Amino acid sequence: MCSFRFLFVLLSIHILFLKPCLAEKGIDWLAFGDIRGNIETCGCDPRTDLGGIERIASLIARERAKDPHILVLDLGNNFHKNEAIKSKYLAHGLSLIRADASLVNYSELQTDHKLWGKRPFVIGNLDKSHVAFPLTQPYIIHKNTVVMGYHWDEEHKKYLKRWDHQLQQTYHKIIQEYPDHKKVLLFSGPMPDLRKATKSSWFDLIVSSNTKHEDEKPGFEEKENPDSLMRLDQPFIRMVPLGGVGVLRGGKLMQQEAPSVAKLLESSNNSSSPQAFPSLTDNLNTQKIDSFPISSIAVSWLDYTFDEGSPLKDLMREYNTETKEVFEKIAKSRLKDLKNSPFIGAAACKSCHPDAFKKWSESGHAKAYDILTKAGKDKDPECVSCHVLGFSEKGGFISKTKSPQFAHVQCENCHGPRKSHSLNPSVKPPQHEPKKICTSCHHVPHSSNFVYEKYWKKIEHGK
Numbered sequence: 001m002c003s004f005r006f007l008f009v010l011l012s013i014h015i016l017f018l019k020p021c022l023a024e025k026g027i028d029w030l031a032f033g034d035i036r037g038n039i040e041t042c043g044c045d046p047r048t049d050l051g052g053i054e055r056i057a058s059l060i061a062r063e064r065a066k067d068p069h070i071l072v073l074d075l076g077n078n079f080h081k082n083e084a085i086k087s088k089y090l091a092h093g094l095s096l097i098r099a100d101a102s103l104v105n106y107s108e109l110q111t112d113h114k115l116w117g118k119r120p121f122v123i124g125n126l127d128k129s130h131v132a133f134p135l136t137q138p139y140i141i142h143k144n145t146v147v148m149g150y151h152w153d154e155e156h157k158k159y160l161k162r163w164d165h166q167l168q169q170t171y172h173k174i175i176q177e178y179p180d181h182k183k184v185l186l187f188s189g190p191m192p193d194l195r196k197a198t199k200s201s202w203f204d205l206i207v208s209s210n211t212k213h214e215d216e217k218p219g220f221e222e223k224e225n226p227d228s229l230m231r232l233d234q235p236f237i238r239m240v241p242l243g244g245v246g247v248l249r250g251g252k253l254m255q256q257e258a259p260s261v262a263k264l265l266e267s268s269n270n271s272s273s274p275q276a277f278p279s280l281t282d283n284l285n286t287q288k289i290d291s292f293p294i295s296s297i298a299v300s301w302l303d304y305t306f307d308e309g310s311p312l313k314d315l316m317r318e319y320n321t322e323t324k325e326v327f328e329k330i331a332k333s334r335l336k337d338l339k340n341s342p343f344i345g346a347a348a349c350k351s352c353h354p355d356a357f358k359k360w361s362e363s364g365h366a367k368a369y370d371i372l373t374k375a376g377k378d379k380d381p382e383c384v385s386c387h388v389l390g391f392s393e394k395g396g397f398i399s400k401t402k403s404p405q406f407a408h409v410q411c412e413n414c415h416g417p418r419k420s421h422s423l424n425p426s427v428k429p430p431q432h433e434p435k436k437i438c439t440s441c442h443h444v445p446h447s448s449n450f451v452y453e454k455y456w457k458k459i460e461h462g463k
């Protein structure tokens with residue numbers, strides 16, 4: 001963190017010399033949200049290796065290093081109710097990112113506000129009689145912009161006021177108070193409400209929360225079809241990508257992405273002249289920003305190039321330490337089941353099924369745990385669950401030292417526990433359908449290209 005601060009100071013010095021940009025013309029903004037507990041990518045599949053809080057922070061830091069005044073919008077809905085540890089670190093990470101406005105969305109209403117962290121929260125339709133959300137404000141002023149928020153969902157309707165004539169008056173009052181400001185609405189709710197908000201023509205910009213179902217996992221679809229992020233088929237009403245896999249860019253940030261931290265450092269080291277620092281106004285397209293179609297440049301997809309220089313490196317290290325502690329706890333509690341394990345491990349199959357064994361030992365399945373070790377994630381219970389034998393079953397993998405014979409994806413992942421069979425080959429595990437088991441691991445986001453026939457060919461065996 002310290003080194004990053006140093007970098008930031010270094011860059012700020014340069015920013016003083018930058019010629020004034022065109023910020024006044026439009027609103028220069030970044031927006032993310034709907035992280036929904038996806039704190040980091042798994043790296044299982046290059047196609048879906050996108051997003052994570054560390055990369056979001058890295059992108060925002062880069063853009064702020066170029067222009068500290070950009071408006072950073074957080075659409076909320078960043079936690080997941082089943083992911084307490086992740087939510088804790090997400091909250092901390094979001095506090096460090098310091099969005100200029102965060103919408104109180106579904107997951108914020110689901111969680112204790114103590115988890116939200118110290119962030120400027122905005123929501124304009126919260127019922128004032130409700131005291132559980134002391135951090136919220138009806139609007140936030142950032143430079144020449146007033147940011148308002150609206151959220152509606154049936155589950156929390158007792159806390160919220162729906163978009164109607166009366167509420168419209170409330171928004172209108174704020175708008176009249178700031179005649180010279182740009183107006184932004186952070187929106188999360190159904191179509192009819194969005195239509196009303198649009199019809200008012202009060203807002204220079206409406207950014208929407210992602211409308212995909214609560215249980216949907218982030219994938220690659222939005223990257224491959226960015227037009228799916230439009231609402232009401234209006235290019236200027238955009239949804240943030242699901243799962244924090246990308247960040248929306250608006251205003252001048254639509255035209256040009258910030259260079260990498262390495263590049264910024266390089267240019268500040270190489271030359272004492274501020275001109276060496278690339279200006280965002282270079283190559284600026286004069287097309288009206290609102291009429292810009294959604295194109296690839298309007299979203300920064302957070303691939304591995306954003307791993308570099310994130311201000312959240314230390315925080316993620318702490319997160320890893322805590323998941324390791326959880327792992328050790330689970331391991332301790334599982335140790336007692338090892339003695340009577342129904343599993344035996346692949347080595348025991350070798351003598352009677354030599355061909356199957358050979359094929360398996362040459363496959364990636366036989367190295368699946370080593371990959372986690374290399375990635376430093378061999379003690380993250382979530383990752384381990386798909387990269388070893390029987391992590392969620394009695395007598396399955398405990399740890400590399402206590403049960404090395406159960407590391408990696410093994411015969412018994414697909415053929416069921418086989419200790420009894422190894423002693424008496426006529427014994428079969430019940431409900432034995434190896435073909436059907438693949439997709440318990442090979443699904444999006446972990447394996448987006450999975451097709452049984454194609455994959456089976458690579459590991460085909462018998463006898």
Ligand code: HEC
Binds near residue numbers: 042372382440443447
């Ligand atoms: C739902 C099961 C599942 C979970 C959970 C999971 N993985 Fe994977 N992982 C897979 C599958 C399946 C593949 C193979 C993907 C393919 O080739 O189509 C894979 C592949 C990988 C690879 C790439 C292997 C290669 O050959 O390049 C890495 C690295 C990896 N996983 C790391 C992780 C990490 C780190 C985590 C935890 C954050 C994790 N995995 C969680 C199922 C899972």
Ligand code: HEC
Binds near residue numbers: 344348353419423
């Ligand atoms: C002592 C020799 C022996 C060992 C050890 C052994 N098997 Fe077998 N296995 C056989 C024989 C013999 C058959 C054929 C039995 C039959 O069809 O009734 C068989 C059949 C199978 C079959 C196909 C029929 C079925 O049960 O679904 C699978 C799958 C299988 N074994 C998996 C394994 C795995 C996995 C291991 C290691 C954990 C293993 N075997 C260990 C001898 C062995």
Ligand code: HEC
Binds near residue numbers: 350353357360411413
């Ligand atoms: C990734 C899952 C997977 C792994 C790992 C795996 N198998 Fe298989 N195995 C299958 C599938 C799927 C079939 C084909 C079943 C079918 O065609 O109905 C099969 C077929 C077999 C058969 C022939 C079954 C029969 O009815 O004739 C044997 C024997 C067998 N495997 C043994 C093993 C052994 C031993 C290992 C480990 C050394 C192993 N397999 C690892 C999925 C797997």
Ligand code: HEC
Binds near residue numbers: 364365366409
């Ligand atoms: C317990 C989780 C799990 C199950 C079940 C599973 N896999 Fe995998 N599979 C993985 C992981 C993890 C990897 C990545 C390992 C690596 O690349 O080293 C992987 C990688 C693969 C690969 C690429 C590795 C290579 O050698 O090229 C193929 C092919 C594959 N799996 C096929 C299958 C098929 C077919 C099935 C079902 C019959 C299946 N898998 C079931 C977890 C699983």
